[in-house]
Amino acid sequence: MKKEKIYLILLLLISFIIRLIPHRNLLLAVYDEYLHRDITLRIVNEGIGVISKDIGSLLGLKAYSYPPLFHIVGAIVYKLFPTEYVFFILPAVYGTISVGLFYLLSKEIFGDNKKALLATTFLAFAPNFVYRTSLYIPENLGLVIFITGMILLVRFLKSWDYKYIIGLLVLLPIYMLTHRGWVFFVAVAVIMLFIHLIPWIKKNLHYFALAVLIGVVLYFIPPINHFIAGLLLRMPKEEVTALGYLKWIGVVQLIFGVLATKKYLKSDPIRQGIALWAWAFMIAGATAFRFRDPYASLPLSIMAAEFFHDEFLPNLNTWLNAVIKDASGKGAELFKRIVLSKKTRAVIIAALILVPIVQGAYSSYKYIIPPTVKDREAFEWIRENTPPDAVFLTWWDVGYLLIGNTHRKDIVMWKKVYQGFFEKAPNPREAIQAYNDVVTMFGTTQRERVYKLMEKYNVTYVYSDRRMRSLGLIKYGLMEYIAYDTHFKTLFVNGNSEIYKFIPNPPLELYDLNPLNYTGEYSAVVSFLEKFWTGFNYADFDDGYKADFFLNARIARLYAYLYQKTSDKQFKERYEWLLKWLTYKQLDNGGFPEGIPPNDFTLYTAFTMEPLKDLPFEGKNKTLNYLKSRVKEDYIMTTPKDKKGDLFAEAQMLPILYELGVLNETTTNNLIEKILEEQRDDGSWKKSLGGTIVTAFGLARYYQLSGDERVLPAIKKAAEWISEQQEENGRFKGESGYGYSRATYANVLFIYHVAGMKDKEEQMLKIIEETYDLQKEPRPLQATLDILRALEYSYGLERAIEIVENILELHPF
Numbered sequence: 001m002k003k004e005k006i007y008l009i010l011l012l013l014i015s016f017i018i019r020l021i022p023h024r025n026l027l028l029a030v031y032d033e034y035l036h037r038d039i040t041l042r043i044v045n046e047g048i049g050v051i052s053k054d055i056g057s058l059l060g061l062k063a064y065s066y067p068p069l070f071h072i073v074g075a076i077v078y079k080l081f082p083t084e085y086v087f088f089i090l091p092a093v094y095g096t097i098s099v100g101l102f103y104l105l106s107k108e109i110f111g112d113n114k115k116a117l118l119a120t121t122f123l124a125f126a127p128n129f130v131y132r133t134s135l136y137i138p139e140n141l142g143l144v145i146f147i148t149g150m151i152l153l154v155r156f157l158k159s160w161d162y163k164y165i166i167g168l169l170v171l172l173p174i175y176m177l178t179h180r181g182w183v184f185f186v187a188v189a190v191i192m193l194f195i196h197l198i199p200w201i202k203k204n205l206h207y208f209a210l211a212v213l214i215g216v217v218l219y220f221i222p223p224i225n226h227f228i229a230g231l232l233l234r235m236p237k238e239e240v241t242a243l244g245y246l247k248w249i250g251v252v253q254l255i256f257g258v259l260a261t262k263k264y265l266k267s268d269p270i271r272q273g274i275a276l277w278a279w280a281f282m283i284a285g286a287t288a289f290r291f292r293d294p295y296a297s298l299p300l301s302i303m304a305a306e307f308f309h310d311e312f313l314p315n316l317n318t319w320l321n322a323v324i325k326d327a328s329g330k331g332a333e334l335f336k337r338i339v340l341s342k343k344t345r346a347v348i349i350a351a352l353i354l355v356p357i358v359q360g361a362y363s364s365y366k367y368i369i370p371p372t373v374k375d376r377e378a379f380e381w382i383r384e385n386t387p388p389d390a391v392f393l394t395w396w397d398v399g400y401l402l403i404g405n406t407h408r409k410d411i412v413m414w415k416k417v418y419q420g421f422f423e424k425a426p427n428p429r430e431a432i433q434a435y436n437d438v439v440t441m442f443g444t445t446q447r448e449r450v451y452k453l454m455e456k457y458n459v460t461y462v463y464s465d466r467r468m469r470s471l472g473l474i475k476y477g478l479m480e481y482i483a484y485d486t487h488f489k490t491l492f493v494n495g496n497s498e499i500y501k502f503i504p505n506p507p508l509e510l511y512d513l514n515p516l517n518y519t520g521e522y523s524a525v526v527s528f529l530e531k532f533w534t535g536f537n538y539a540d541f542d543d544g545y546k547a548d549f550f551l552n553a554r555i556a557r558l559y560a561y562l563y564q565k566t567s568d569k570q571f572k573e574r575y576e577w578l579l580k581w582l583t584y585k586q587l588d589n590g591g592f593p594e595g596i597p598p599n600d601f602t603l604y605t606a607f608t609m610e611p612l613k614d615l616p617f618e619g620k621n622k623t624l625n626y627l628k629s630r631v632k633e634d635y636i637m638t639t640p641k642d643k644k645g646d647l648f649a650e651a652q653m654l655p656i657l658y659e660l661g662v663l664n665e666t667t668t669n670n671l672i673e674k675i676l677e678e679q680r681d682d683g684s685w686k687k688s689l690g691g692t693i694v695t696a697f698g699l700a701r702y703y704q705l706s707g708d709e710r711v712l713p714a715i716k717k718a719a720e721w722i723s724e725q726q727e728e729n730g731r732f733k734g735e736s737g738y739g740y741s742r743a744t745y746a747n748v749l750f751i752y753h754v755a756g757m758k759d760k761e762e763q764m765l766k767i768i769e770e771t772y773d774l775q776k777e778p779r780p781l782q783a784t785l786d787i788l789r790a791l792e793y794s795y796g797l798e799r800a801i802e803i804v805e806n807i808l809e810l811h812p813f
Contacts, residue, residue, distance in 0.1 A: 004113040008103060011117070014357075015099045015124045019092035019134040021364040028087065031397060033136045034404020035417055036071065037087050042407070042422075043068075043075040054424050059173075060180040062425040064416050069177040070138035071421075087136045094140040095133030099124045101147040106302055108154050109270060112309075119305030121353065125360025126301060127367060128248040128293035134364060142179030143294070145171060149185050150298075157196060157270055184281075184295050191280060192273035245282070247367075249297050252308075252356045257300030260307035274299045308352070316345055375465060378497035379405040385491070386461060393441055393454065393502070394463040395474065402463055411438050411457050442474035450478060451487060454502050462488065462500040466597050475543075483547035483598070484537040486510075490587060495599035495639070508584050510535050511577050516570050522562055524808040525801060529555060531813060532781045537581055540781040547585060549592040550607035552578050554785050557611035561797060575615075582608070583619040590619065590626030602630045602638055603649045606656045613660060627662045634670040648691050651675055651698035659705055675699065676714050683721030689732070690744075692718055697747045700754035701793055712754075719755035722748055730763040738776040742768045743786035753794040761794075769806070774813040784808075 022029040028037060042050055051072075052058065057065035078086045102123050106116035123129055132139050149171050156164035168189075175182040201208045245254055257278060264275035278299035285292025320340055327335060338344060382390075383406050391409045394402055399410035409418070415434040419426055426434075437457070441450050464479055482488045482500055486508040492499040515530030532538040538555055539546040556578040563571035586592060587600065594604035609623050617623075630637040635645030636653055654671055657663045663671075675695065679685055684692045696718035699711045726732055732740055749764035768787065777783040784804065791800035 002113075004117055007117055008100075008120070011121060011124060012096055012100055016092050016096040018125070018130060018361050018364050019095040020088065021361070022134045023088035023091075024365075026084070026088065028136070028404070030135055030137075031400035033087065034400045035413065036074075036136050036138065038404045038407055039066075039418070039421060040071045040074040040078060040087075043071055044078050048072065048075075050422055052420065052422055052424065054420075057420045057425040059176040060182065061176075062420060062427075064428070064431050065180075065420040065425040066417055067138065067177045067179060068421065069174065070141045070179065073141065074136070091134055091136045091140050094144055095130075098129075098133050098140075098143045098147055101144065101151065102298070102301075105147055105151045105154065106305070108151055108158075109274070109302060110306065115305055115309050118309060118353075119302050122250065122253045122304050122356050123297060123301035125356045126248075126250045126253055126294060126297040127360060127363035129297050130360045130364050131248075131367060132294050138179040139181055142175065142181040145175040145178055146181060146185050146295075147298070149175065150188070153189055153192060154270060157192060157273075181295075184291070187280075188277050188295075191277050192270070195269045195273040195276060198269075245285075245292065248293055249300060250356050250359055252352055252359075253297060253300050253304045256304035256307045256312065259311075260303035263307065263311070264303055274302055278303060312352075313349065316348065320345075375494070375497040376405070377494055378463070378465075378492060378499065381492050382406040382408060382461075382463070382499065390460045391458045392461045392463050393438065393457070393459045395442065395468050395471070396435060396438060398463065398465065398468060411459070439473065441478060443477040445477060445481070447481065447485065447487075451504065455504055459502050461491075462502060463497065464597070465497045469597050480546050481534070481536075483545055484534060484539060484581075484585070486536060486581070486584060490585060490593060490598075493587075493593040493598040493600055495595065496597060498593075498597055506584075508580060511581075516574060518568065518570060520566055520568070522566075522801060522805060524805045524812075525558075526562070528784065528808050528813055529558075529781075537578065538781060540779045542779050543596065544779065545594055545596055545598050547593070547598075548781070549582060549585065549594070550604055550610075551782055551785055553582060553608045553611045554789065556582070557615060558788075558801075560615055561801075579612075579615060579617050582612070582617065586619045586622065590622035590624075592623075600640055602627065602636060603653055606653045606660075609660060610656045624660060624662065627657060627660065631657065631662055631667055633667055634674065636671070647675065647678055647685065648694050651695040654698050655701035655705055658702055672702075672708070672710060676711070679714055679717065683717035683719075685718075689722070689725055692722060693744060693747050693751070696722070696751045697790075700751050703754060704793065715751065716755045719751050719757055719760075722751065723757070723760055730760075730767050738771075738773055741777055741779075741783050741786075742772045743783040743790070746787040746790035750790045750793050765803075769803070769810070772807050772811050774811055780813060 028034055051068045054062075054065075056062045058067060059065075060067045074086065074090060077090055099120060103116050103120040106119040107113060110116050110119070129143075133143060134140075149168060152164045152167045152171065155161070156168070172182060172185075175185060249257075261275050261279070264271045278296055281291040281296040281299075285296055317340060324335065324340075379402070382392075382402075386406075386408060388407065389409070391411070391414075392399075392402055394410050396410075396412035399413035402408065402410055403413055403418075412431075412435050415426055416431050434457075437453050441453050444450060462478070462482065468474060469479060483490070486506040487503055488500040489503055490498070491501055513535040515533045516526055518526045529538060532540060534546075537546075537552050538548065540548055540551065556575040559571040559575035559578075562568070563575065582592075589600070591600045591602070591605045592608045593599060594601050605623060606627060609620075609627065612620065612623075632645075636650050636657070637643075638646045638649045650671055654663075654668075654675070658668060675685075675698075679695075680687065685695045686692075696715055699715050699718075702708065703711050703715060730745075745764050745768050749761050749768070752758075752761040752764060772787075774780045774784070787807075788800050788804050791803050794800075795803070
């Protein structure tokens, strides 16, 4: 076996292995793969009849059409080998076939095995070619056909044997059924033919001018014009820097390919055509990378290989000598001998051949980054709990993952991809409008407009995740009010993903946009609270989760109390609405989510239930059952996945769950023992000021409710430690300006109250009364209600309201 054949086999083997790297984690590597796998599986499960019957879509003649042959072949292979490995191995097989075919193409052009092998090495590891031939995307199979077509085209141009034209005429429809890259092939064929026709054009310039005129006229024929305009509109437009060319085409391929240009333009028509092809696609690739990636890499790899073999290698010593000829002084002669030695020459040549291989291997590992599918749990929930025809509103790029993992519909990607594949392809304006409507639905605060658009697209669910929550474009639109608007029912939250059901005609419509107008005894408190009224609930002024269930529960209780005191029916109507709203927004498991993104936290459900225990709240039993399910023998689950509990959260829940009757004696004792054991000798818990305050606060409230003397020493010890963290004036050490919420001081006040530290308690109250600044509170509503809660524990509700009323009169918001 000749060396070249051995090298070719090794090259193909390495190419195959490298094309497995992107799927090393057995995950689909890019967004597109999720769609194409899903389409393939739909054909497997539903049969080939699901494919669109629209000829324009089937042949890729429409901007948003997706030819089906790639998916049909994939479905056949999957039928034979029903395993997910098909979507990882088949792309590597296609890619390796492309590499082998490119060797044949290069050999056809050069007539030399060594040059062909070198050109194939350059292309096989060109980063953009690795990218396109490692993934389960139609372009992978399309490149197999593209290179096959180039072999036939070159053979035709060399021999003018029309049997190759027949082969191309057979191949082109197959290509059209596979991938829209056939347009690039036609463009390359036109360039190559143009070079060959230059002598004829010179002699028959009038005919050529007529042909150009006919082409211009044909361009304005509606079907052709619509196709070209749609294609241009569909083409991704993004300016590409020089670094982008080096990164994606390859350093060696680009540099040597460019250096070969002059020689190629003076060579035979085929090489002239290759040079024109390379530069035309590189120039077009400056604004639309699809020309560059990978279609410019093919001609550049051919040009680079020939220049490297014919120009660089023979002249390497001459160039090295020119570089070092002026070196002089001590050691110069030794340096010259080393540089001009055969070993140095071999190292340089080996390095220049290894650089593309290393760059290609690196790109397959580093450039192809699998999208984060953090929420398999959420996608599994969607598959199990939503109908197959459900339509989801989600951000456009999340649509790839949602469709691919759940087989449900979104708006943008379904419009762009699936509609063309299974139904009638949309025109570019329809696709753009769908995208714009999704942006509007997420971004606008005009809720009625959002409802109408959701109905227009038959949206039944909304899906969001942590990354979407961070996008400024959508952060303050739908995702802010979805938490409290009754058009949306919360179905699933887990701290990363959230799923809502859209209800066009909810049983609870918008209650009243107008705040309460009250001028009686408690007017300062009421006026303050009503500043946070949304028409559905009370939402704090910050970037947090706007449902604020536990705050609304506290307001419901407060207004129920104010109704008893004043007989003002406004308070009755409002607190009754809040109770209905809380019942409506409650999770099916009885919980109340909190946070950004929200999660099913036991702590906040306990906070919500505490003020509702004596009110006619319909969801009470469901919430109590929920809380009971979260209580284990020696810990309380903080989330549905928690298996060990959290000291600070458990300390806060201890008095609430004790008061609600959720804790049995064994669990109560175990929790108390754990909390007391964790207290340090200095009186703190984990030397954390915040942690010590919430833990001591929980114990103090538990002691107040139970009279359990076991915890009183720990409360007093913690109170002493907290006092040591304060200056003589009561401010916390190191506090600069308004460093601590006054709610923190109120919590410390209650601890001092239970510990019997009267002077310290009065000092805390004075600080709150004199320095409370609502403009500096990150969450003014929560801070005020937390203060009210701590004061109520200390002095009773009536006295607490009176104090807060005075504070709000002194510090209006």
